[in-house]
Amino acid sequence: MRQRLRELGVSIGALPPGPTNSLTDVPGVWVGHTTIVLDTPRVARTGVTVIVPREGRIWQDYACAGFHALSGTGEMTGVLWISDSGFLTTPIALTNTHQVGLVRDALVAYGSRHGFTPFSALPVVGETYDGWLNDLDAFHLQPEHVFDAIDRAAPGRVREGNVGGGTGMICHDFKGGIGSASRLVSAGAGSYTLGALVQTNYGERRSLRVDGVPVGLEIGVDEVPAPWKQPPPISSILVVLATDAPLLPHQCRRLAEHAAIGLARAGGLGLHTSGDLFLAFATGNSIPARSTGTLPMTMLANQDLNPLFEAAAEAVEESILNALCMAETMTGYEGRVAHQLPLDRLVEVMRKYGRLGA
Amino acid sequence: MRQRLRELGVSIGALPPGPTNSLTDVPGVWVGHTTIVLDTPRVARTGVTVIVPREGRIWQDYACAGFHALSGTGEMTGVLWISDSGFLTTPIALTNTHQVGLVRDALVAYGSRHGFTPFSALPVVGETYDGWLNDLDAFHLQPEHVFDAIDRAAPGRVREGNVGGGTGMICHDFKGGIGSASRLVSAGAGSYTLGALVQTNYGERRSLRVDGVPVGLEIGVDEVPAPWKQPPPISSILVVLATDAPLLPHQCRRLAEHAAIGLARAGGLGLHTSGDLFLAFATGNSIPARSTGTLPMTMLANQDLNPLFEAAAEAVEESILNALCMAETMTGYEGRVAHQLPLDRLVEVMRKYGRLGA
Amino acid sequence: MRQRLRELGVSIGALPPGPTNSLTDVPGVWVGHTTIVLDTPRVARTGVTVIVPREGRIWQDYACAGFHALSGTGEMTGVLWISDSGFLTTPIALTNTHQVGLVRDALVAYGSRHGFTPFSALPVVGETYDGWLNDLDAFHLQPEHVFDAIDRAAPGRVREGNVGGGTGMICHDFKGGIGSASRLVSAGAGSYTLGALVQTNYGERRSLRVDGVPVGLEIGVDEVPAPWKQPPPISSILVVLATDAPLLPHQCRRLAEHAAIGLARAGGLGLHTSGDLFLAFATGNSIPARSTGTLPMTMLANQDLNPLFEAAAEAVEESILNALCMAETMTGYEGRVAHQLPLDRLVEVMRKYGRLGA
């Protein structure tokens, strides 16, 4: 049975997690998955994960947002709009490389159908490449899969591992997928929640670190084989950060960039052929869709951003590790196998390096 | 009958145009359009325009490229990849707002089908909003329309006005669409061609300028009605610049930004709700798709960039005006009409302001 | 006698100017100059211009701010801090290329001496190159010149032409220098002032336009000689935009970028070897220096930014032309002469092109 990192006794960082230790701890942030696993007529190991802020009212009540690309071999639609307007105006979807477009247009259609204008036409959809386990050229996803994921989005602990957009993903040469974590933060007399959700599909085995321990060297590809002899051409990580703190757009951009800290600590290197794309949004301000004139806003003082930066680093690191801990061995396209991270061995290694009681 | 600006006797700037005064003057750069005009079952006034560099071999032989957004209320996929890698690795497509995704996935499929890997999966597709004349929620475009545009791409003068992605576009409250122009440049002892292609869908009437003359004030909305009483919510301009000069990626980014100069001279303001997105590519260096090790490159010295910057400003300005001169009055969705720029009046106004012989 | 453009009967754009048609129309924004003109022992034609927001309290009460570089052959210190923090925390100084550093450290010292900590140590100082008329290697400026300019800063119409940082500058091959203009704006039920101040030192004669009229072609270098046979190596324009509208930092960045529109209309091309650097700040929000916790802010809705973008374009265009109209012929280093724009000829040319009554 798979367990999250913390259930194994390993904690990342100093800050406490929220109730479910996942993105949905941020009030009003919902997550929905559609997972497609088929063996015939063509092999499907793919899906879509949708993040729906404000209990579904994000189309009418925008959130501040910002974007950063550590490494740009990837696609995330909608980020020109976010960087310029400062606002997230739609749900966010994560999917595979070949169907970013379909998912993007489906979000447009969904918004259009529900009258969510005018800025529903520039949605945020990111991708990572699942073509090793998934027959990508079968173009499995249909608009209905996207609509379903939106309609199924709900609060409560995020499902992790082989679900949604993460279904066919591979990370540090283990089976990867969706992971999530959260942190509770005191910043400037206020208390806030920060959540992270990642779709992990990056990295070589040898660089994997768990709380600084070189797990990827200890559990090498001689022990647990990598899915391939040579690395595949495209691999990536998508990070979505959410907080209920009242950050302005330029502060969200900085928060997004701090995902790199957590990624680096887990062993990420921002490699070429990796699309390491980070989006952060903050629900602490309400921007009604058709606002004109002046709006009252609240800003967390820059001096108080640091606990959120630290929370972002911790939550991203733990989200990646949760994805690895929760994903299960998968056999897919052309019989290829991606093995799960063996949790018993992980515990052994952590002990060896003085991180768990003997 | 419609005529291009230069046929009316008005020249923009000091540099000479190439043989066809259009983007395709850049050797190896081809353009193809698919235009969809239907009245039943649902009104279609839309399409897709495809720019295919290197006579179709762009998938195997990359070009240096760079991107700039003057105003970000728009979408252009593939630009994270271009900004990071420095290379254009696919054709470029221009289409409508609701189907950027479909066109993007179709380009992926086209590349995949032809074995154009690995970097065919991050194509460049931009959009502007044609929902005033086109029933956008009918989602008219199919992948075949994109394949056809690619297959039809050819050298020779670019068709302008109501074609391809420009079919349903509106500019300065006149009928807009596709426009193009080119310049021949001497830079640092070399001779180069720079071409521009624009998909124009921006701007109020009053701000239109032709070679500095306030044409938009002279031919006001009292004389030639605007298509609407109130401006529509989203409007934009896409600019693609190409040159055979050996520019490196960081020089291409600068070239792209200079599209703003030409746009400003024609009356563009980079407004909010406008996606003013500029892409520049340079074919003067060849980057084979699976290159490893070191590659020989050629760089035009920074000192010699200025003629290209000037050419970009001129070619963008003239491309916009060519789009206006060549587009014809169109009646579309819900009987709405976008009127063409009256060329006889344009000539009169230019005379009044001392720009054409009496 | 020199006159501003508007005194000659030429207006730029559609929006009305403020009472003094200069940067200081923005409430609380003061400007001070120190001008150094010496013939012995070494020739000095230089100085420093200081912009002091909030009646001198900018060190304790920050303003939102943003930055954009159209062309980066130039220096503006402090912009990394502004882009990251979102705030202007010191006065802004404009000076010559070789002494940006001295002026920068002098601002630090001034802030330190007055106890204006902690963020007085990252001040904004921009430069353009006056080494044609000024013996730049004499390093004329001393910290006291900077202190004096700050202490002399005052409200009221900005002095233009050969003053302060603009003393030795050259623009479109005429004598250039400091220029300013302002606009009154209605945006979203509110009324705001936008002001521009420029230090002009860019451009070739032939590209100069006044309200679209090709003045630089009409008053060529055969009629009024350029100061040089060959263009000098470095030339630039600095633009400072200020408004009392409640813009957030990401909106200020966009506003800054719109300076390019006004520059383009006056004939600017953003050339290599030009540092075309734009800073915008907005005083509509108050950010006390040692803020912690949450602060109330006000945001002008994005939908209402467009009048400010238009005002920025107009004010920059007119500021440049005011610099040219107010600067006087100057003889400087090694007997070189930069000739003023002849206003009588300017009026004649404007008439010829139908812009002034016969």
Place this chain on the structure above:
Amino acid sequence: MRQRLRELGVSIGALPPGPTNSLTDVPGVWVGHTTIVLDTPRVARTGVTVIVPREGRIWQDYACAGFHALSGTGEMTGVLWISDSGFLTTPIALTNTHQVGLVRDALVAYGSRHGFTPFSALPVVGETYDGWLNDLDAFHLQPEHVFDAIDRAAPGRVREGNVGGGTGMICHDFKGGIGSASRLVSAGAGSYTLGALVQTNYGERRSLRVDGVPVGLEIGVDEVPAPWKQPPPISSILVVLATDAPLLPHQCRRLAEHAAIGLARAGGLGLHTSGDLFLAFATGNSIPARSTGTLPMTMLANQDLNPLFEAAAEAVEESILNALCMAETMTGYEGRVAHQLPLDRLVEVMRKYGRLGA
């Protein structure tokens, strides 16, 4: 006696270091320091470190370069020029916060005096804040100190710890300063050297990690006191990366950003009030100062960048740790003390966590 990390038996990463394991392993890259330590009349604990590429010929033979700011509470002059031109055209200097300007102007003067025009006037100078140990308002540095550092620049192992710009710096609440490291890289059939030099002045004790081991938690402020009760207002890290690989400017920017990976692994968080500024240059291409026309260049294929990215992460991490290992306890301004990292305790902690043989 102080020892470098590797002398203690701790290695960072997988790649081998160069002969001196410092920046100067990159052929032609020289480093010079001027260190100012005075107790009267005012306390000085400051200096300047100069990096001189191409054995001093960088003014005449430019190098490709790129810049990234992880956190912008800091100053680095010259980066607008580098980002736009793509080239490093002067030496690089690192110094204190209050005298960036003086050092910058001194570099201009040095270049001017030696006839190194035209692009000597936009030099790169970064700063971190040494005002805790150094009486910063005494403005100790004079231009001669800068000239001396340039003239003293030499090949051979870089001096580390309390020298040059690093003299008065503090890192993770231990005495910090200058650190350096290098890596030998095989990339695409070529062999290259990558070197890093850091000026460390950032971070809290608790976040320090050495090869993943939580050293900052083990050697807490109860054991080795921090220099202060409350963190000082401004702290930062400057990173300079150099390589002899033939990287183009856009590749250098990416390399610079990867300094964040190494910083994160050592415990850096990119905090607000920190200026975490990264510059990378590559000497593999030669760009003569007055180049016109076309230049032959060589580009390392993007596919082969990853070893350099990994080398950058490793070298930055080890440089930071070398700075901590080599810096010695210092008493400075107002009798304040910054304690050195106790190397015996470091070794103990590393053993405890299974990183050194028992």
